[in-house]
Amino acid sequence: MNYDTVIGLEVHCELKTQTKCFCGCRNNFGDQPNSNTCPVCLGLPGALPVLNKTAVEYAIKAGLAFGCTINNETVFERKNYFYPDLSKAYQISQLEKPLCVNGIVEINVNGKTKQIRLNRIHLEEDAGKLIHDGIGGTVVDYNRGGVPLIEIVTEPDISSADEAVAFLEALKSTIAYTGISDVKMEEGSLRCDVNLSVKPAGSDQLGTRTEMKNLNSFKAVYRAINYEQKRQIEEIEDGHKIVQETLRWDDSIGESRSMRSKEDSQDYRYFPDPDLLPVYISPQQVLDLKNSLPKLPNVLKAEYMEMGLSNYDASLLTETKQISDYFTEVLTQINQPKLVANFIINETLRKLKEDGENKISANDLSKLLVLVDKKEISTTAGKQVFEAMWNTGESAESLVEKLGLKQMNNDDELKTMVESAITANPQSVADYKGGKTSAIGFLVGQVMKASKGKANPQKVNEMLKELLG
Ligand SMILES: [Zn+2]
Known part of the structure; x- marks a missing residue:
């Protein structure tokens, strides 16, 4: 039998605010464990939370970047659970009235465009971090406890590992453009849970889903989805029922393990946090935040394709704001989009991967490309000069002279x-x-x-x- 795979993602993204979501503690990765804590984020009796305005603004910016509707009234709730990484025994989150609802993320897989609907984006606080010391003990660092997070929840519109990765890439790059998070998966500022079920191809009835946690790289998401989809199909074909449960993905062995039976929201006993008032957001505030957003990658990509660039090239140039800004700046001095795009994609991006920092200013690159464009040097010679510019910092003109690369025009x-x-x-x-x-x-x-x-x-x-x- 053929099966359809139905996937929904929950993506957690830490916001790059100066301080935590409900107290004045520093929000900084890598500080000495438990140094950024106070009675509020530790949940000591009587301590009162105060909402961080910037965190709310950042969450709204995320919503606007994905075309969400921003609710003008939003409420914070307590999500109750007991776990050592949560000293308060509840997390401040949102259930009934999240900040942002609906929204779309457009992905492109194998030349096909697909829209993945967002159900919501809500604001909540992160939990602390458990560190397993490898000799049988576990310690906890509460520095992360109370750091503002947005949780982005999709509708179950994703049907393969490829689509899931394309979604995460689009999400990551757009969020990075807005500047609200550094979206570093390796530091845990972007994390993803996968809800997955399978059903007979074409059937309207959804199968029982499992939730996989602990996915901290795109590769892990890809592998985990392929593993879980295969596992569920095998269970069904063997005549077993899929159990609704939470699984922990172990990327080192490429398998998932059961963590606990899956809770539903009623298990968390959500209720409005009596220490926090509802928040009202005016249309003017939303408009101001919308106007503060930079041009986003999907818009830039469309513009680049208008200039005659391929979908693939346009995607590469909009992967980071640093590169699209650079491309735009070079173009202001030499209006040859294809020539500039080719050099940046083949030379700059390659060198950036090796060195991590761009050693040639937009101004210097445009001077080199003018020489190539006027055919004073060949494209091959241009690449040679590029390499030398990167390594020595000298100008294109002097290197062309020094290396004797000027094209013969006699x-x-x-x-x-x-x-x-x-x-x-x-x-x-x-x-x-x-x-x-x-x-x-x-x-x-x-x-x-x-x-x-x-x-x-x-x-x-x-x-x-x-x-x-
Ligand atoms: Zn604190």
């Missing part, structure tokens, strides 16, 4: 070289005249060799054709 000198190539290669000339047009390539090669790469191949080609009639 027509008489070039003509002499073309003529000698014709004389020296009678067989190729005969082939060409006999209709084998590819023979001209060999002759161009000979002239390029004689000129030590400084001739303009296009010009050589034209000159050969003219001389050979």
Whole structure:
């Protein structure tokens, strides 16, 4: 039998505020354990939370970036559960009236565009972090407890591991553009839970779902989905029922393990936090936040494709704001989108991967590309100069001079070289005249060799054709 896979994601994203969500403790990754704590975030009796305005604004920005509706009244609730990473025994979260509802994330998989609907984005506080010391003990760091998080919940619109990863990539890049989070999966500021079920292909009835937690890389999400989808199908084919449960993905062994039977929201006894008043957000506040957002990657991508770039190239250039800003800046000085895009994708991105920092300013790169565009140096020479600029910091002009890469623009000198190539290669000339047009390539090669790469191949080609009639 064929099966459909139905996937919904819950993505947690830590917000990059200066302080925590309900107290003045510092929000900073990597500080000495338990140094950023106070009676409020530890939940000591009598301590009162005060809502962080920036956290609310950041959560609204996230909602606006994905086209959500922003609720003008929002309420914080207590989600009760007992676990050592939560000293208060409840987490301040939102259930009934989240900040943002609905919304869309558009993904592109194998050339097909699909819209993944968002159910909601709500604001909540993070729990502390349990650290298993490897010798049988566990310690807890409450620095993370109370850090503002947004939880982004999708509708079950995702049907494969590829789609899930495309969704997370789109989500990550858009959030990074808004500047509300550093979305570092390796530091835990972006984490994902996967809800997955399978059903007979085409059936309207959803199967029983499981929830996988602890997914902290795109690769883990991909592997976990493929594993769980296969496991559920095998269980069903063996005549077993799928148990609704929470699973913990172990990426080191590539398997999931049962953590606990899955709770429903009523198990958490949500109720409005009596220490926090409802929050009212005016349409003007929403509008101001909307106007403060930069141009987002999906908009930029569409603009780049209008300029004639492929979907793939446009995606690469909008992966980070740093790169799209750079591309835009170079374009202001040399309006050749394809040439600029090719150099940034093939050279800059490659070097960035090695070095981690861009060593050539937009201004310097545009000067190099003007030389290539005016055919003063060939594209190959351009790449050579690029490499040298990256390594030495010298200007394009001085490197072209130093490396002797200036293209030969003296027509008489070039003509002499073309003529000698014709004389020296009678067989190729005969082939060409006999209709084998590819023979001209060999002759161009000979002239390029004689000129030590400084001739303009296009010009050589034209000159050969003219001389050979
Ligand atoms: Zn605190």
